Amino acid sequence: AAEPGLAATGFMLTLDTRSDRADLVAVVRLLLTWGVLTRVAGDEDAYLSAGADVLYDVRRPVLGALLTGSRGPSTITARAFEARLAELTAEPVAETDELRNQALRRTLTRRLLDEPVVYYDELTEDERAYLVAQRHNITGRISEATGLLPELRAEGIAMVDPDDELTDVRMPEQRTDGHVTLLLAEYLAGRARAPRGELLAFVRRAAQAHAGYWRKGVTDPGAETELLDIALEKLTGLRLVDIDIEVTRDGTGTVIRGRPAIARFALAEPTIREPGSSPGRQTRKATAHAASTIF
Incomplete structure (x- = not known):
């Protein structure tokens, strides 16, 4: 309510009037429809007419999956869908080295969390240089927060889910x-x-x-x-x-x-030791195979 841009237009939202409360109820009901909120006690009609309280549970997993951006949708002037989406998700341009490094760290952390594998050849030169230099720090923070385990290879990085809980595509599968x-x-x-x-x-x-x-x-x-x-x-x-x-x-x-x-x-083909033989005397069997973990 104290935002200068809103105040300059004469906009006020005090929730003292029915019309103000109706605006809030419209937002709440939209969040109920999306599953972000679950009603626990009371109802919106009672709040709308008498200002009675309503209690909700916030479903944070759903809330975390909603599209968010650094800009409000009302500030976007583009007309075409793709252009509007690009403006909504555009990151502000960093003006200092510290801010640029923060932006790189956020971008790379998101990719490591969102993508099964992040390949170096798909990154920009700045992203690749920063990830190579900071990969242990970045993957360490991700592991601490999520339990994912990093695989650091010459071609890229994969954050592996040892509990098989954070993926919707499993490999291998029965x-x-x-x-x-x-x-x-x-x-x-x-x-x-x-x-x-x-x-x-x-x-x-x-x-x-x-x-x-x-x-x-x-x-x-x-x-x-x-x-x-x-x-x-x-x-x-x-x-x-x-x-x-x-x-x-x-x-x-x-x-x-x-x-x-x-x-x-x-x-x-694995190397199989014959019964009774020493580790130095091993033969190869064509009937058995083992999975390679090279990436």
Whole structure:
């Protein structure tokens, strides 16, 4: 109410009048609709007519997911949706080195929390330099606040959820779709790129090999298309692959390229020690495999 810009227009909100209370009730009911508030006691009509109190619970997980910005929507002049959204979320320009470092720290912390993997080659030069220099400090604060564990690699950083509570796309996952995704990740981990047709053939072979364990219908003609699409949706969501359109002399086709983090799902032959042998006398068995954790 004391904001000079509002006072200059003659705007006042004292909640002493019914019209003022009606404005507040409209806001509260919107928050109730969104699930931010839950009514505990009383109702808005009683507040509106007599000023009676109403008690609410605040659902902070919902509140934390709402779109917020440094600018009020009423200050935005753009008309097109994308332009309005850009103005709403635009960060103020930092004028000092300290403010610029703070802005970089906030931006990088958000990305590490929001994205499964943050690759260095996708950052600006300033972001990359700051993250490389401060990665232990930034990831340490995130770990302390959330329990996520950092994987620091040459290509980037992934914050891993050891309790599997903060992700909506899991890898690995059980059942048919999860097994297809894991097999596809293993296949792509050993290749720089693979045409979509090659992956469809791979899924068809896998369906035949695992038909006794997967859901019914996986060996039907065309079933591999759905299985592949589900798997690729998971892998792209986890930043493990990119899907590109490639033009060759034979025409245009879809190509899937593995990102560095997909190497975590590569398989390799383990070194197995024979019973009674010393650690120095080990042989390799082609019948067993172990997962590589290189990324």
